[in-house]
Amino acid sequence: MSRQPAILVENVTVHYGEVLALDAASLSLDTARICGLIGMNGSGKSTLFKVIMGMIKPDAGRVLINGQSPAKARKEGGIGYVPQSEDVDWQFPLSVRDVVMMGRYGHQGFTRRPSKADRAAVDLALDRVELSEFANRQIGQLSGGQKKRAFVARGIAQGATMMLLDEPFAGVDKRSEATITRLLRELASDGCTILISTHDLHALPQLCDEAVLLMRKVLMHGPPEVVLQPEHLAMAFGLDVLNRDLPARDVPDLDVGPVLDVGPERRLSKQQDWS
Template sequence: MTTFPLGRPAAPALDISGLRVSYRALTALEDVDLSIGWNRVCGLIGTNGSGKSTLFKAIMGLAKPQAGTIRVAGLPAAKARRQSLIAYVPQSEEVDWTFPLSVRDVVMMGRYGSQNWLRSPRRADHAAVAEALERVGMAAFSDRQIGQLSGGQRKRVFVARAIAQNASVLLLDEPFTGVDKTSEAMIVDLLRDLAAAGRSILVSTHDLSSLPALCDEAALINRRIMLHGTPQEVLRPENLALAFGANPLAPRGTIPAALAS
């Protein structure tokens, strides 16, 4: 875990206020306010196009906000990124799986922020990578080219990269898409362990059934945060209707048609 000079900051792990992101004439996010504390896993749910991935990209500096602020551990997001306080696990579609990198190479990328400009791994870097791969059950695949792995194995490798980075805030964009049940269960357990150890985690998912076991809280997004509360509160059909357009009078437990596919 990242050690702060004066201990864990009093500021929230992630604090977003008035965020707006537009792509030319399209407004992807508008007036987004979201604050997440430490030792928490927050689920981010919404339809495709609701702004989930754009929110992650704005935090990571991959999308430029037109308004608003993003602070991580009390620091501006750009400074937090330079200090490697944030780790990002992207969607599978955003990764070039044909690139000739081994599993070990991918996880070692998480150590770049603590290396010199030549990126020469030290003993501590190799130890951190080996430990991270062991934690996700991928040590035996260290020399395998990343594209040769299954969907679940690939996700576990990227979670290992985040662990090796030793970041305080983890962002995971749809980590359970195309993942087998064994890998999904392992990732859920890992995220719970990481949160218990002091980290803060924001994870987007379409798997609503996993929210109560995975998350301490959940945020419903449709260009802005419509609701932020416990998973049980957010999963009420009348609340899901805010983002998914389901019939708010449908019987309790009904899954919105937008999620049926």
């Protein structure tokens, strides 16, 4: 009997009004794999994230997360999310510990009163991302890399079996990049499935087990070293990539619409449209 994929996207089509964001896109990702999602302006990366998280309903096709609907998987705390920096209100008065504790909301009752187990899970997550000493600092006072690590810690405390990361290496220092990379490899080894939207193409072979090239459709899905061949990138980024080397972090991200923060505390997110 074949093993059930962690993420199954079948012939998903999404429109924003008259704009076609995804066109019969299909993707299957196995458990405990790290997959890099790459594509340029309007390729639909953000839209694919939203569909996988159950935040928008596709016009056609279906999505299953470990065999169940995205809404159910998210409700059960199975999906962790690391947003882009611009999607978060860093001035909101929450400490690093508060942000990580959000990952425990699904384990708490209506009072949202942390238990001993909740506090222990948060402490362990902070330790894993090397932020214990900053636990009581306001989240906006962290560096760019530390902020990303705080949201990774939220997913760890949550006990998520799937992590979606939107540009986790944008604007981060080398220490944070190395820490996040190590953590993602550890999480995958523990059985977590990880999907990363990234423009750091040079880092893909070291970080990811596989890569997906997206331009409204999934143009290619395979080993990073194969997907990153210039003739393949040209299908999504244009013919000019055949004549130049792509800088590690300089491919523009002009996707249709921002990815929304799916953390249980909506007030931290600048985006309020959860339709």
